[in-house]
Amino acid sequence: MTSAEAVFIVQPAVVCTVSTFVVVGGDAAGMSAASKAKRDDPDLDVVVFEKGEWVSYGACGLPYYIKGEIQSLDDLVSVTPEEFREERDVDLRTGHEVVDVDPESRVVTAQSDDGELRQEYDHLLVATGAEAVTPSIEGMDREGVYTLGSMSDGRDLREYVGRARSDEDLQQPDRGPACQFLETCNGPVGIVGGGYIGVEMAEAIAANGFEVHLFQRGDRILKEFSEATSEAVLDHLRDEDVAVYLGEEVEGLAGGDRVEAVVTGDGRVPVEMVLVGTGVRPRTDLAEDAGIELGETGAIATDAYRETNVPDVYAAGDCAEAEHVVTGEPAHVPLALTANRHGRAVGKTVAGEPTEGGRVAGTAAVKAFEMEAARTGVLDHERAREAGFEPMTETIDAKSRAGYYPEGGTVRVTLTVDRPSGRVLGGSLASEYGEGAVHRSHALVGAVTEGVAVDELSNYDLAYAPPFNTTWDPVLTAAKVADGKR
Numbered sequence: 496m497t498s499a500e501a502v503f504i505v506q507p508a509v510v511c512t513v514s515t516f517v518v519v520g521g522d523a524a525g526m527s528a529a530s531k532a533k534r535d536d537p538d539l540d541v542v543v544f545e546k547g548e549w550v551s552y553g554a555c556g557l558p559y560y561i562k563g564e565i566q567s568l569d570d571l572v573s574v575t576p577e578e579f580r581e582e583r584d585v586d587l588r589t590g591h592e593v594v595d596v597d598p599e600s601r602v603v604t605a606q607s608d609d610g611e612l613r614q615e616y617d618h619l620l621v622a623t624g625a626e627a628v629t630p631s632i633e634g635m636d637r638e639g640v641y642t643l644g645s646m647s648d649g650r651d652l653r654e655y656v657g658r659a660r661s662d663e664d665l666q667q668p669d670r671g672p673a674c675q676f677l678e679t680c681n682g683p684v685g686i687v688g689g690g691y692i693g694v695e696m697a698e699a700i701a702a703n704g705f706e707v708h709l710f711q712r713g714d715r716i717l718k719e720f721s722e723a724t725s726e727a728v729l730d731h732l733r734d735e736d737v738a739v740y741l742g743e744e745v746e747g748l749a750g751g752d753r754v755e756a757v758v759t760g761d762g763r764v765p766v767e768m769v770l771v772g773t774g775v776r777p778r779t780d781l782a783e784d785a786g787i788e789l790g791e792t793g794a795i796a797t798d799a800y801r802e803t804n805v806p807d808v809y810a811a812g813d814c815a816e817a818e819h820v821v822t823g824e825p826a827h828v829p830l831a832l833t834a835n836r837h838g839r840a841v842g843k844t845v846a847g848e849p850t851e852g853g854r855v856a857g858t859a860a861v862k863a864f865e866m867e868a869a870r871t872g873v874l875d876h877e878r879a880r881e882a883g884f885e886p887m888t889e890t891i892d893a894k895s896r897a898g899y900y901p902e903g904g905t906v907r908v909t910l911t912v913d914r915p916s917g918r919v920l921g922g923s924l925a926s927e928y929g930e931g932a933v934h935r936s937h938a939l940v941g942a943v944t945e946g947v948a949v950d951e952l953s954n955y956d957l958a959y960a961p962p963f964n965t966t967w968d969p970v971l972t973a974a975k976v977a978d979g980k981r
């Protein structure tokens with residue numbers, strides 16, 4: 496054999512390709528995905544870009560931090576950046592804003608104080624969340640006008656109401672921005688918007704010694720809840736000396752450099768500070784620029800696995816849509832559990848186990864001073880009709896505990912039911928704080944999610960003991976009453 500004829504036996508090369516999972520946004524959805532992906536596939540490179548300084552924080556706790564019940568913003572953080580980096584091996588880059596996604600070349604571009612950085616990805620999650628809506632009313636840019644969407648908003652608001660509250664500060668000649676222009680610190684405060692943030696903040700601000708004026712342009716507060724729940728919470732807010740103005744569209748926030756009054760069609764209410772809580776909108780600019788499709792709700796459209804129209808690009812949390820359990824239609828429900836659940840599902844999928852994050856029922860809870868309320872499913876008749884149902888609504892008031900038990904109060908339960916089939920479409924509850932409206936809502940979530948009929952709900956084998964409820968829990972009574980009225 497000549498050398499030219501030599502046969503070379505080539506051993507197949509062992510090709511080791513490490514996949515990279517890039518996450519944009521370092522809160523509930525983003526960090527759930529990053530942690531889960533890394534835990535399930537330790538060989539995966541996981542890179543998270545977060546434009547702010549905080550990650551994995553609980554914005555839901557901000558009203559209670561502002562109120563003064565939670566002492567430090569750090570207490571709202573569930574996992575610190577150091578823990579993510581050192582214990583979970585996630586390459587977390589805070590202070591990095593992703594400004595471009597190029598799905599063709601699978602590259603994201605991030606900007607930080609150190610300049611621009613390009614990062615390749617195999618899988619990408621957009622978890623950019625939602626931002627507080629700033630309505631186009633005159634005076635939004637005046638000093639003393641706040642929104643509450645981020646940790647830094649929370650810090651500013653706490654600084655304001657905390658300083659105003661402190662007796663020590665009241666003695667100081669320079670009492671800080673809250674008080675410089677006032678004779679006393681406890682001036683009136685305006686809240687624009689009667690959704691859950693407006694209601695929670697009414698409690699937080701009033702607890703700091705301010706007179707609270709809450710403006711709602713519609714005819715009721717908490718409009719996602721049932722009318723009966725809204726009414727119960729409204730009565731309670733008024734009992735707590737919150738001045739609630741219903742049907743009053745705020746036309747402007749008047750003043751000089753600083754806000755001095757809320758202006759409505761009916762007049763002016765002097766205030767020293769205003770919190771605007773008129774809802775949130777999904778943060779979708781980055782996705783849209785990358786050619787990622789939005790759905791009808793304005794949030795990012797995804798399939799059941801949270802994958803967008805662009806292959807290997809996912810979207811989860813407040814920036815994305817999810818399928819509603821009752822209507823089967825895409826819905827935008829910007830709440831914390833959905834963000835955590837869907838983020839975690841994306842993490843599992845990327846790590847090799849395709850996982851659906853599950854549908855949403857729009858379940859929400861709120862505390863208002865000494866009341867609690869919860870809602871789930873579809874309560875609005877128009878929306879139910881659009882989904883092909885024939886809705887009817889029944890409300891009952893029942894005792895929260897056995898009549899002979901020394902404590903207790905009233906639980907108000909509203910059920911919305913499809914008249915022909917009896918299917919439970921939605922529920923809403925209110926009670927005194929600690930009397931179980933929120934915990935009782937969990938039974939309704941089960942019924943709404945499983946498409947259970949109201950007669951079946953009335954036979955649910957719920958737990959009973961005198962300190963917790965009556966033999967027929969208020970939820971069961973409501974189901975019996977609604978069934979009887981069909």
Ligand SMILES: Cc1cc2nc3c(=O)[nH]c(=O)nc-3n(C[C@H](O)[C@H](O)[C@H](O)COP(=O)(O)OP(=O)(O)OC[C@H]3O[C@@H](n4cnc5c(N)ncnc54)[C@H](O)[C@@H]3O)c2cc1C
Pocket residue numbers: 519520521522523524525544545546547549553554555556557558591592593594622623624625643644645692778781811812813814829830831832834860
């Ligand atoms: C005051 C308040 C009270 C709330 N109370 C409740 C409650 O009681 N119950 C409940 O269920 N929900 C509540 N929520 C809503 C809940 O906080 C959100 O549903 C949840 O935080 C959504 O998580 P997310 O990860 O989708 O988005 P976010 O928490 O908004 O996080 C998105 C992150 O992405 C970052 N980001 C955005 N764009 C970029 C970019 N281009 N580059 C890098 N980073 C970027 C942002 O800085 C942010 O940190 C409340 C929210 C607020 C503000």
